[in-house]
Amino acid sequence: MPSFETIIGLEVHAQLQTKSKMFCGCSTRFGSAPNTQVCPVCLGLPGALPVVNVKAVEAAVKMGLATGCTVARRSVFARKNYFYPDCPKNYQISQYEHPLCSNGFLHVEGGEKRIGITRVHLEEDAGKLIHLEGDDHSYADMNRVGVPLIEIVSEPDIRSPRQAASYMQKLRTIVRYLEICDGNMEEGSLRCDVNVSLRKKGSDKFGTKTEVKNLNSFKAVEQALEFEIERQARLLGEGRKIQQDTLLWDSVKGESQIMRSKEEAHDYRYFPEPDLLVLDIPESLIQRVDTEIPELPDAKLDRFVSDLGLPKYDAEVLTSSREIAGYFEATAKELGDAKAVSNWVMGEVLRELKDKKIDISQFKILPRQLAALIAEVQSGGINMPTAKDVFRDMAGTGNEAKDIIEKKGLKQISDEGALDAVVVSVLDNYPQEVAKYLAGKDKLLKFLVGQVMKETRGKAHPQKATDLLKEALEKRRGS
Amino acid sequence: MRLNECGLAKLVTMAKAGEISPLDVASHVVAAVEARERDLRVFLDFDKDELLQTARSLTDSGDYRRTPLCGMPVMIKDNICVKDKPISCGSRILTGYKSPYDATVVVNLRKNGAIIGGKTNLDEFAMGSSTENSAFGPTRNPWSSEHAPGGSSGGSAAAVAADMAIVSLGSDTGGSIRQPASFCGVVGMKPTYGRVSRYGLVAFASSLDQIGPVTKSVEDSALMLNVMCGEDANDATSLPGAVPDFAANLDNGLKGLTFGVPRDFLEVGMDESVKDNFDKLVTNVQREGARVVDVSMPHAKYAVACYYIIANAEASSNLARFDGVKYGHRTQNDDDIYAMYVRTRDEGFGDEVKRRILLGTYVLSAGYYDAYYLQAQKVRSLVVADFAKAHERCDMVMLPTAPSPAFKLGEKIEDPLLMYLSDVFTIPINLAGLPGVSIPTGLSADRLPFGVQFIGRPLDESTLLQGARAVEKLVDFREKPFA
Ligand SMILES: [Zn+2]
Numbered sequence: 006m007p008s009f010e011t012i013i014g015l016e017v018h019a020q021l022q023t024k025s026k027m028f029c030g031c032s033t034r035f036g037s038a039p040n041t042q043v044c045p046v047c048l049g050l051p052g053a054l055p056v057v058n059v060k061a062v063e064a065a066v067k068m069g070l071a072t073g074c075t076v077a078r079r080s081v082f083a084r085k086n087y088f089y090p091d092c093p094k095n096y097q098i099s100q101y102e103h104p105l106c107s108n109g110f111l112h113v114e115g116g117e118k119r120i121g122i123t124r125v126h127l128e129e130d131a132g133k134l135i136h137l138e139g140d141d142h143s144y145a146d147m148n149r150v151g152v153p154l155i156e157i158v159s160e161p162d163i164r165s166p167r168q169a170a171s172y173m174q175k176l177r178t179i180v181r182y183l184e185i186c187d188g189n190m191e192e193g194s195l196r197c198d199v200n201v202s203l204r205k206k207g208s209d210k211f212g213t214k215t216e217v218k219n220l221n222s223f224k225a226v227e228q229a230l231e232f233e234i235e236r237q238a239r240l241l242g243e244g245r246k247i248q249q250d251t252l253l254w255d256s257v258k259g260e261s262q263i264m265r266s267k268e269e270a271h272d273y274r275y276f277p278e279p280d281l282l283v284l285d286i287p288e289s290l291i292q293r294v295d296t297e298i299p300e301l302p303d304a305k306l307d308r309f310v311s312d313l314g315l316p317k318y319d320a321e322v323l324t325s326s327r328e329i330a331g332y333f334e335a336t337a338k339e340l341g342d343a344k345a346v347s348n349w350v351m352g353e354v355l356r357e358l359k360d361k362k363i364d365i366s367q368f369k370i371l372p373r374q375l376a377a378l379i380a381e382v383q384s385g386g387i388n389m390p391t392a393k394d395v396f397r398d399m400a401g402t403g404n405e406a407k408d409i410i411e412k413k414g415l416k417q418i419s420d421e422g423a424l425d426a427v428v429v430s431v432l433d434n435y436p437q438e439v440a441k442y443l444a445g446k447d448k449l450l451k452f453l454v455g456q457v458m459k460e461t462r463g464k465a466h467p468q469k470a471t472d473l474l475k476e477a478l479e480k481r482r483g484s
Numbered sequence: 485m486r487l488n489e490c491g492l493a494k495l496v497t498m499a500k501a502g503e504i505s506p507l508d509v510a511s512h513v514v515a516a517v518e519a520r521e522r523d524l525r526v527f528l529d530f531d532k533d534e535l536l537q538t539a540r541s542l543t544d545s546g547d548y549r550r551t552p553l554c555g556m557p558v559m560i561k562d563n564i565c566v567k568d569k570p571i572s573c574g575s576r577i578l579t580g581y582k583s584p585y586d587a588t589v590v591v592n593l594r595k596n597g598a599i600i601g602g603k604t605n606l607d608e609f610a611m612g613s614s615t616e617n618s619a620f621g622p623t624r625n626p627w628s629s630e631h632a633p634g635g636s637s638g639g640s641a642a643a644v645a646a647d648m649a650i651v652s653l654g655s656d657t658g659g660s661i662r663q664p665a666s667f668c669g670v671v672g673m674k675p676t677y678g679r680v681s682r683y684g685l686v687a688f689a690s691s692l693d694q695i696g697p698v699t700k701s702v703e704d705s706a707l708m709l710n711v712m713c714g715e716d717a718n719d720a721t722s723l724p725g726a727v728p729d730f731a732a733n734l735d736n737g738l739k740g741l742t743f744g745v746p747r748d749f750l751e752v753g754m755d756e757s758v759k760d761n762f763d764k765l766v767t768n769v770q771r772e773g774a775r776v777v778d779v780s781m782p783h784a785k786y787a788v789a790c791y792y793i794i795a796n797a798e799a800s801s802n803l804a805r806f807d808g809v810k811y812g813h814r815t816q817n818d819d820d821i822y823a824m825y826v827r828t829r830d831e832g833f834g835d836e837v838k839r840r841i842l843l844g845t846y847v848l849s850a851g852y853y854d855a856y857y858l859q860a861q862k863v864r865s866l867v868v869a870d871f872a873k874a875h876e877r878c879d880m881v882m883l884p885t886a887p888s889p890a891f892k893l894g895e896k897i898e899d900p901l902l903m904y905l906s907d908v909f910t911i912p913i914n915l916a917g918l919p920g921v922s923i924p925t926g927l928s929a930d931r932l933p934f935g936v937q938f939i940g941r942p943l944d945e946s947t948l949l950q951g952a953r954a955v956e957k958l959v960d961f962r963e964k965p966f967a
Binding site for chain 1: 564565571573578581583584585587682683684685686687689690691717718719720721797798800801804805807809810811821822825845848849850853857
């Protein structure tokens, strides 16, 4: 099979977290009873007219600025005409020739790969059609109609399914940092269509592309692309041509099916929306929105590496969420040892959040409390296994480490006199193991240390216990 | 005195003075409707009991005397939404649909003491110039039952002409207020695009549609505009800025005003009788002390072609929502969704609406958009520039409202192009978004009214109405359709 280069572009739709819809005052709340968040405007009733939600415009401008786009001082809403029951006007108000933002970019793969962003434009979401098993009717829920969306179109700069997923992840991180979209792919607040084509290595012409729709997880993005690349490579390998089709990904079956061919493709008959004026963006709005943009993940990552001395890997994990990064930073500031905190946050904290399916805002251990716990370990007050027990206690109760250690009597035994007695009794209790150790089975030292820990209910200072054991064993060797 | 024959200004004055009540007026109007509706077929919905009831309770409370419109009834073209009332737009496709809300203009009228009366007949979705495209049959011209009342606001114009209404609302996309006003011998006013909110007006062509009044005098139009105009948070295309008292300068007369006559545009042709009537009026206006100048409008003759691209393009999209899914007519034969759409729309829309949807869809299609839609937008901007230049030389442009008096029902319905040309003088004004008012200027030998329209500068309805009022006085048209 000849070797092909993969060309991928993504169209990502992100639902904006505004209180009200794009062109009317209805709520955008997710999960309400069907058709309870509707009005003449979003239902497209005769005579109703759209009015632009300025908050949505600001969110889109924010995204544009955060991805290095040029924000157009004048952009134009356009009607995209198509008949479907999820679209009550049978046209969607979108932007076409003159989008709000264009010519941006973002980085993935630790800053190594730059992916161009063609445009970020505003549009309205469609409704949801519900098909019930054994019912020959379809039902329409119009609560989602008119929820503001931004569509983020990438340049065909992506070269692998893995890269596509990274790009998608990066977009999610950014919209979450900006607090303009919750990034929830399961609920559909972040959705993705991909365009993919293959070309012979070294060629500078694009091959015929196909579009795959309905990708609602990072895994789906990757799998659907792998599937499609393999399909196209097989066809090309057989000397056949790629048809410019639109495919639908079925994540259960793990395959895509043709939804429509090029001949069946819609002519959307775009034209400027006559019910809305040209969207004028004053310079002052751009400037104000710019000041509202927080430190973005790339900048934060750089700072964590250069100022806090974290390994790049740690910095990448920690900055993938603005809240986690904030938690880490607050804790590190308390403790003054960034790497120690990074280990705890990336290990115990993230595990705890995942196990309990909560986010950091619901996490009971405050940065100050976590710093205090780590300080206990660093000062030798408790050993690491004990610290992890204390951590779990704190995560459940929100109590201070100090109080838990005291109440449960978990203070580490470093006192040599106290430990000596335990060591002697362990050696006396396990004469066979002692004999085997002395005969050369070094491994048994670990067993004996374990017994010391058991006797002290985990409170023995592990290193000290080990040293004392060795010392005592050597003495017995000599006797 | 038959109060239904009086104009709004006079009735308001009398009501304020306590000489008459809303119930008196409503009763006379109801009597006229009962006498003439069978012959003229003006209304698509008229609830006389409700009208009388509302008038009675207003009369009893006495509050009406503190409002500008003093409890006078206003008839509404049936493409403007009135809460809980059926709205058909003259189409079968909206069968059974009632609007759950009031149009902004209706809200404003209510707030200012109007009683919202019946819904008047129109060409389906305001597409037409004769009301013959109404799915519910044409309205008759009060001056001659064989003749069309004009359109699309034919019902609103006929109602006022036949004294079945004191005033009514129409909508004007390419002449749909002014042309029927001219055919029926009444005053029809299209304000500047954006002056009156379009919220609640069922869209035909969003960039051209404008609501306006049909009245018995220029003064009545001014009173109506006073309560109809203003920026609306629900209509992004409504215009900001204060609304003046349009009645304030009404009687300042002709002196100091300059009228522009676009001789080059008039060459597109008109009936000889229309030309005579117009030319005589121009001479009169000049003789009475106004300045009359020639202005040039070289692109106005392309307006009709340009209009039928832009209006139909917008209409094809605006009317897409009528699909049988949510409200109105749905075919019985709905086995799959696309067949349902096709059959519903085939059954629900009339021929002219289908024709325009097809044309509009075509001009927006890939590969044709640049040649038609974009080109038409360029022509539109040339028409705008023509008017801007003309208005540098005059306060208002003067044109016949229509190239002929009312034509006969059936005369043009089989020839759409001929029908389209009846709006040749009104269409350019919509393309330019300017205010225009048509007033009656005499009768033909067959006792059919002539009309002349005046076209003002953007947002300068005040000067426009001053001029129209002065000419109205000069003409002193007192003829009535009924002996
Ligand atoms: Zn709504």
